[in-house]
Amino acid sequence: MSEKRLYHTVARAILDMIESGSYPPGTRLPGERELAERFGVSRVVVREAEISLEAVGRVEIKVGSGVYVRDSLASGGLALPGVTPFELTQTRLLFESECAALAATTITDDQIAGLEATVKKMANASHDSPDGEAADQDFHMLIAKATGNEANVFMLQTLWRMRTEIAAVKRVYSAVCHKDSDHRVNEHSEVMEALRRRDPDAARAAMRGHFSRLLSALLDASEQQAIEDAKRKSHENRERYLRTNIGA
Amino acid sequence: MSEKRLYHTVARAILDMIESGSYPPGTRLPGERELAERFGVSRVVVREAEISLEAVGRVEIKVGSGVYVRDSLASGGLALPGVTPFELTQTRLLFESECAALAATTITDDQIAGLEATVKKMANASHDSPDGEAADQDFHMLIAKATGNEANVFMLQTLWRMRTEIAAVKRVYSAVCHKDSDHRVNEHSEVMEALRRRDPDAARAAMRGHFSRLLSALLDASEQQAIEDAKRKSHENRERYLRTNIGA
DNA sequence: AATACACAATTGGTTATACCACCTTGTAAA
């Protein structure tokens, strides 16, 4: 639970307050002074947390009035679809595996060094810290860039936006990633080694393995938290999404 | 001009510093205390500004070390990148081939009937007519929908936006499609038949063939219209982009 | 000369307090 920086935890706490439904869009949430006392932190920290949320477009700060929850849909940019974490992961499996295979033929030594840096960074980062997530993003983005194709980079950016800007997806992802960062580091390592050997098939296989396991973890997580009724649904999902591996 | 809140102004100023090139990605920018003095504001404001930039992903804050400029990743979101027709086609080859393979296991009879309709429509349409292009879009979009994955649909929509909204891409594409609509109909037919047989590998292969040929056509076209100097470039491209087929 | 280690300087992180400008609201005056 312990984040490095206090304002991050506070920001997440406020985000939880919002997403729990206690403060619907348009609502004004408690003042800085009250929140500071409630969380047992200084007012500055609350401010920093709220400013970071403002920067991402989750809240609107009105001077002299208060901070208000913003409608998550009107956050600007083109509307992202209401995809589920399963769908996003399946799509990433399809797309990023092929990117990895292609990158194996185009990647430079410098870019491999960059990958290595992100893997190390991730290994040293505390679980679910922002640094770890940033390293994760950098890793996948670097591979897209290594393909030397701007369209691939843009596609991956779009995929990552879904991961970070769709509340439901973000929640599930961070819940799962929290407890398998070890797997993640190992799998990133495997992909990197395949790229270092310039082996397209191995790179594709490693990336598919990475996302297959993530998919399984997601399904397991959803299974645990679901009750009987949800279990049937999850079973259907498993059959359907794991079918992705056909003919790989 | 001037923002109401000071930290907005400072954030903009820091952003300008970054974008002016004075601080390339990876660089460490001046400490909070120095910036505070330089801008004539308190250290708190500088912190707030940097935190807002961190939230948007423009900088990375390392405790005890400093704040570092992050490789611009999630900057705008709206703007389409300046991709070339080659890049777009390569990305479509990667992505849509895998979509086709997945769709082979999930497609319904109704959806196959829909595909058949688009193929017929395309065969009857006069060359490069708007109907033909619409049928083309419908064909590819139907396959994405057949995967039952909203994320795939959204990705394909994004790809199609590049094809239609980027002037350079649109021009080259329509120039090429004008004279090979026969090929296109046949290839769409092949993909459809593979899907009808629920054969993932055949579907993938057919779709790859479709885009491989399109890629060749694009390269040929660019070769014809180019003069000697351009020929070398085109040759490099051919080697580079056709390498996509490795291990398919 | 090269290496290991301890220490000090630097940097971001946090607290506390105080004051300002602005918004909201309720009340008193018209």
Added chain:
DNA sequence: TTTACAAGGTGGTATAACCAATTGTGTATT
């Protein structure tokens, strides 16, 4: 009822001080 204004609340900013992590440096050791 409507208007005007005063009071209290809210975010915005400044200052000073201290904490914890990082980094660089200089000394001692090999």
